[in-house]
Amino acid sequence: MAATDAVVGSGIKGVTRASGAGAISPGATAAAGRPRSEQTHRAILDATLALLSEVGFAALTVEGVASRAGVGKATIYRRWASKLPLVVEAFDGLPGFEETDTGTLAGDLKAMLSGYLKNFLATPLATVYPSLAAERSHNPALGEVLDPVLVGRRRPLDAALERAVARGEIAADTDLEMASDLIVGPIAVRLFFRGARIHPAMVDDMVELALHGIKRASPTTAAADESTGKR
Amino acid sequence: MAATDAVVGSGIKGVTRASGAGAISPGATAAAGRPRSEQTHRAILDATLALLSEVGFAALTVEGVASRAGVGKATIYRRWASKLPLVVEAFDGLPGFEETDTGTLAGDLKAMLSGYLKNFLATPLATVYPSLAAERSHNPALGEVLDPVLVGRRRPLDAALERAVARGEIAADTDLEMASDLIVGPIAVRLFFRGARIHPAMVDDMVELALHGIKRASPTTAAADESTGKR
DNA sequence: ATAGAATCGAGACGTATAGTATCGTAATCT
DNA sequence: AGATTACGATACTATACGTCTCGATTCTAT
Numbered sequence: 250m251a252a253t254d255a256v257v258g259s260g261i262k263g264v265t266r267a268s269g270a271g272a273i274s275p276g277a278t279a280a281a282g283r284p285r286s287e288q289t290h291r292a293i294l295d296a297t298l299a300l301l302s303e304v305g306f307a308a309l310t311v312e313g314v315a316s317r318a319g320v321g322k323a324t325i326y327r328r329w330a331s332k333l334p335l336v337v338e339a340f341d342g343l344p345g346f347e348e349t350d351t352g353t354l355a356g357d358l359k360a361m362l363s364g365y366l367k368n369f370l371a372t373p374l375a376t377v378y379p380s381l382a383a384e385r386s387h388n389p390a391l392g393e394v395l396d397p398v399l400v401g402r403r404r405p406l407d408a409a410l411e412r413a414v415a416r417g418e419i420a421a422d423t424d425l426e427m428a429s430d431l432i433v434g435p436i437a438v439r440l441f442f443r444g445a446r447i448h449p450a451m452v453d454d455m456v457e458l459a460l461h462g463i464k465r466a467s468p469t470t471a472a473a474d475e476s477t478g479k480r
Numbered sequence: 481m482a483a484t485d486a487v488v489g490s491g492i493k494g495v496t497r498a499s500g501a502g503a504i505s506p507g508a509t510a511a512a513g514r515p516r517s518e519q520t521h522r523a524i525l526d527a528t529l530a531l532l533s534e535v536g537f538a539a540l541t542v543e544g545v546a547s548r549a550g551v552g553k554a555t556i557y558r559r560w561a562s563k564l565p566l567v568v569e570a571f572d573g574l575p576g577f578e579e580t581d582t583g584t585l586a587g588d589l590k591a592m593l594s595g596y597l598k599n600f601l602a603t604p605l606a607t608v609y610p611s612l613a614a615e616r617s618h619n620p621a622l623g624e625v626l627d628p629v630l631v632g633r634r635r636p637l638d639a640a641l642e643r644a645v646a647r648g649e650i651a652a653d654t655d656l657e658m659a660s661d662l663i664v665g666p667i668a669v670r671l672f673f674r675g676a677r678i679h680p681a682m683v684d685d686m687v688e689l690a691l692h693g694i695k696r697a698s699p700t701t702a703a704a705d706e707s708t709g710k711r
Numbered sequence: 712a713t714a715g716a717a718t719c720g721a722g723a724c725g726t727a728t729a730g731t732a733t734c735g736t737a738a739t740c741t
Numbered sequence: 742a743g744a745t746t747a748c749g750a751t752a753c754t755a756t757a758c759g760t761c762t763c764g765a766t767t768c769t770a771t
Contacts, residue, residue, distance in 0.1 A: 282746025283738040289748080305618040310728060321749040326730070354694075376617040382673045383614035386607040387536040392675045399674065410694075419695055427666065427686060428694045430674075434665025435658065437673060442613045443630065443661075444623045455658060462693030463585075463641075463659045464650055513717025514767040520719080541757060552720040557759065712771100719766065727758080737748065 264333050264390040285328070292318045293325055297339040302373045306336065306380035333384055334394050340377055341398045344368045346405040354413035355456060358432060361405060363452045370440060370447070379441040403429060432459050495564050495621040516559070523549045524556055528570040533604045537567065537611035564615055565625050571608050572629045575599045577636040585644035586687060589663060592636060594683045601671060601678070610672040634660060663690050 296318035300309050311332050315322045329335040347368075349360040369375055385391045410428055413419045419428075435455055439445050447455075527549035531540050542563050546553045560566040578599075580591040600606055616622045641659055644650045650659075666686055670676050678686075 281740055281744075283740090283748075285747065286738095307615070307618045311730085312728065315749090319749085321751085322730080323732085323750090324748065327747080331730085376614075378673070379610060379614040379617050383607075383610040384538070385675050386610050386672060387538045389675070396675070423694065424685065424689070427689055430666035430669050431662065431686075431689055431694060434667070434669040435661035436665070438661050438665040438668050441617060442609070442668060444616050444620070444627070454655065455662075458655075458658055458662055458693075460693050460695050462689075462691050462696065463654065463662060464691050465693065512715075512769050514719075514769095516718065517767095542759085543757065546720090550720080552722080553759080554721090554761080555719065558718085562759085714769105714771085716767100716769080718768085719764105721763085722761100723763100724761075725759100727756100729756080730754095732751100732753075734751080735749100738746085740745080741743090 264330060264388055264394060289318075289320055289324060290328065293320060293328070293335070294339045294342065297335055298343075298374070301336065301339065301377055305373070306377050309336070311335075333381075333388070333391055336377060337381065337391075337394050337398060340381070341401075343374060345402040348405045348408070350409075350412065354409060354418050355460060357409035357412070358406070358456045358460075359453050361409065362432075362436070362456065363449055366436075366447060366449065366452060370436070375440070378437075382441075403433070406432065432456070435459070495561060495619060495625060520549075520551055520555060521559065524551060524559070524566070525570045525573065528566055529574075529605070532567065532570065532608055536604070537608050540567070542566075564612075564619070564622055567608060568612065568622075568625050568629060571612070572632075574605060576633040579636045579639070581640075581643065585640060585649050586691060588640035588643070589637070589687045589691075590684050592640065593663075593667070593687065594680055597667075597678060597680065597683060601667070606671070609668075613672075634664070637663065663687070666690070 293314060296314050297309070300313055300317060304313075309332060311322060311325055314332075314335070315325055318325075325335065329338070345365070346361045347364050349357050349364075351357050351360060381391070381395060385395055406429055407425060410419070410423075410425045414421055414423060414425070435458075436447060436452075439447060524545060527545050528540070531544055531548060535544075540563060542553060542556055545563075545566070546556055549556075556566065560569070576596070577592045578595050580588050580595075582588050582591060612622070612626060616626055638656060638660055641650070641654075641656045645652055645654060645656070666689075667678060667683075670678060
């Protein structure tokens, strides 16, 4: 009899983490027997990232991860119910926006977005993004695992918007969630849906357009408009 | 000897259409033998759409389409190299933006976007969108088949922007491609990446935000600002 | 009319991956 | 020391892919 080994979590369609021997708050069920190796955990996540870079999400197989990490398949399934939550957890460790405070909203956004573009969006790893988006639409349960990660990743952007409100740079009643979508949206669409590339210089124009709107989209004006509240 | 049957196209990784007995301009190679049934063609596309609605892109199988359409698998593979170009062609027949000319850019955008939201984005079929986006990032060849379709679908939106330029409503040197991304981007991100819903009333606010920019995001002002070039 | 060619639906076939189950072994807790 | 659990490895079932073959059908060319 192979005893217990693992009881898969509450997950619908294998999206949630399997069981949690990891960083659970003390006082939980006292585990007996051999504990799960944190080293193995990392090896699996590293192998996942490596393969994501090399072959992409679609071609990523659990067997491939297992063999790359030098572990058995069961060891992976014991921790993650499927490749989805595994990828989400690996994704969570990837570089995000670099917190930046230049004093102006335009400055913050341009700095953070161009940095993110260079450090992440321009790498093969960026393709996980649309892949996870596609999966979530078929599997709503994935959202519950993915959303906290996404919110966390966009946090520096939201912080910049909040600073702009505090500074009086933008209206106090601005819908920040919508504003955040307006900044990130065009980039995501261009990159992932349309499959076009984004030249670093283009980021500045996109930020200006989002800040001043289509009705004022005059490149010359926008370029000359440096932090002046003018008009 | 099973004669010729089909020569798969130039496609990398089976993305392009297989062969083209369909609507080819006359004067081409005189085809001998039994012609492909246009009726069968439609039955396959219809079955594809039905299954896309029911099970989504990820769970869509060629075998499933074949059995639903009452055709053999080979009949499908003879026309499409894989499920990707099949879905793209089916996708192409789906409802898009309804050409609308209200006289103002804001009016056009609000009408077309809310209509599109209701007729397509709110249906299960909308999930093909992120799925195709994900696939294209792993398979660049898909872009060549998908891009013309996407461009065509966004055409009414671009036309509205062009009318606005002609009217003098927005600057003549506006980057329309970028403007188009700015309008569509937030909706796509919210819907597909963040998995959030979009209330019909929200569309108007999103349009206003895109038109006037974050720096002027004052709902009261935006709402009162009807076509006046004021400010 | 007849021969040739390419289609049709059906389904067998080999390959690949998913996810489960079962080894014997190793590590840790009580 | 003994119970308990994780470990790597691998066998297993099930599903889908994409190819291929079959006999039958439907068209063109002669």
